[in-house]
Amino acid sequence: MMPPPCKKSNACRCANPRGNIMSGTKSAFQMAPATKPAAIIVAHGQPSDPQPAEQALGDVAVRVAQHLPRWTITSATMAAKGALEQALDQHPTAAIYPLFMADGWFTGTALPDRLLQHGRTVLPPLGLDKNLPLLAADILTDRLHDLDWNMRETRLLIAAHGGQHSPNPARAARHFAAVLGKVTHFTDIRLGFVEETPLLPEAAQNLGPRTLCLPFFAANGHHVRKDIPAALTSAGFEGIVLGPLGIAPQIPDLIAQSLRQSHRQKDAA
Numbered sequence: 001m002m003p004p005p006c007k008k009s010n011a012c013r014c015a016n017p018r019g020n021i022m023s024g025t026k027s028a029f030q031m032a033p034a035t036k037p038a039a040i041i042v043a044h045g046q047p048s049d050p051q052p053a054e055q056a057l058g059d060v061a062v063r064v065a066q067h068l069p070r071w072t073i074t075s076a077t078m079a080a081k082g083a084l085e086q087a088l089d090q091h092p093t094a095a096i097y098p099l100f101m102a103d104g105w106f107t108g109t110a111l112p113d114r115l116l117q118h119g120r121t122v123l124p125p126l127g128l129d130k131n132l133p134l135l136a137a138d139i140l141t142d143r144l145h146d147l148d149w150n151m152r153e154t155r156l157l158i159a160a161h162g163g164q165h166s167p168n169p170a171r172a173a174r175h176f177a178a179v180l181g182k183v184t185h186f187t188d189i190r191l192g193f194v195e196e197t198p199l200l201p202e203a204a205q206n207l208g209p210r211t212l213c214l215p216f217f218a219a220n221g222h223h224v225r226k227d228i229p230a231a232l233t234s235a236g237f238e239g240i241v242l243g244p245l246g247i248a249p250q251i252p253d254l255i256a257q258s259l260r261q262s263h264r265q266k267d268a269a
Contacts, residue, residue, distance in 0.1 A: 038072040038094035039064075039259050040087045044106055045077025046221060054080050056219065057099065060252060067256035078106065084114055095262060096120050097255060099218050099246065101127030102172035104163055123262050126218060126246060126255070127172045133179040135250050140184065140212060143242065155188040155207050156180075157239070159200055159228050160216040162193030170196060173216050194227050204235035211239030218246030 041061050045053040054077050061075035074091060076083040087094070096115065098107045107125050115122070126132065144151055158180075160173035170193060177191045192203025204213070213232065217224050224244045232241065245251075 035093060036072055037263050038091045039097050040091060040094045041075040041097045041099055043077050043099040045079030047079040050077060050080040053077050063252035064255050067253050096122045097259060098125040100125040101216055101218050102169040104166045104168045123258055129254060129258060131254060133176055134183060135254055136180055136245055137183045139248055149210060151185045152187055153210060154186055155211040156186040157204055157207060157211055157213040158191045158216050159213055160193050162196035164195055176216060194223050200231035201235040204232050204237045207239060209238040213239055213241045215244040217244040220244055220247055
């Protein structure tokens with residue numbers, strides 16, 4: 001004899017005796033936990049002494065992570081033996097953010113070769129970020145305010161890398177300078193290179209004391225610490241040399257914005 005029908009709601013276990021019983025397999029309605037977004041910030045590093053550059057890049061990753069609390073952010077320099085491969089193995093789904101100022105040989109050839117067996121999303125390098133000139137304009141405006149200098153009476157010298165093997169580093173620097181010129185009002189903006197013409201000692205001549213020099217570099221490496229000061233000294237430069245753009249305090253937020261936008265575009269695709 002069948003039991004009388006239950007007067008409770010259809011949600012009652014009597015009405016559906018198997019409805020709330022979990023089997024040994026996952027229910028079709030159970031969702032797997034979402035994968036936490038991840039990114040590896042990659043830089044060139046210093047082959048002769050890789051550890052300080054590794055530490056400095058790690059500090060950048062920590063600051064980027066502060067803007068992306070739900071992400072896993074790590075870093076690796078290409079110069080530190082095995083560092084990039086270890087990061088790739090530990091974070092198999094991580095996007096790659098190149099902390100470089102151009103899409104030159106390192107980002108166009110060396111890095112892709114290292115990533116050949118890892119299907120990864122590789123973002124454009126820092127130097128090609130469309131928001132970088134606007135950020136630089138804010139940094140320069142703040143510095144001029146501290147100095148009590150009028151921008152229209154101030155010259156700007158951009159010190160960049162350039163390159164003998166690829167036109168891309170110089171192209172990136174020229175594009176940056178051109179956009180910066182449209183959003184600022186310096187009386188003159190000059191561009192000088194470490195490794196191609198116009199060389200920095202030539203570009204830095206006869207600028208006067210009311211001049212800012214902005215190194216268009218990603219890190220405080222040998223070029224910034226040694227080559228640029230030597231070139232400026234030889235030119236009799238009288239102005240003020242700023243820190244490299246890539247280590248400005250605002251850069252981690254810019255990197256985080258780029259990673260966030262790339263992740264959204266990937267999800268929408």
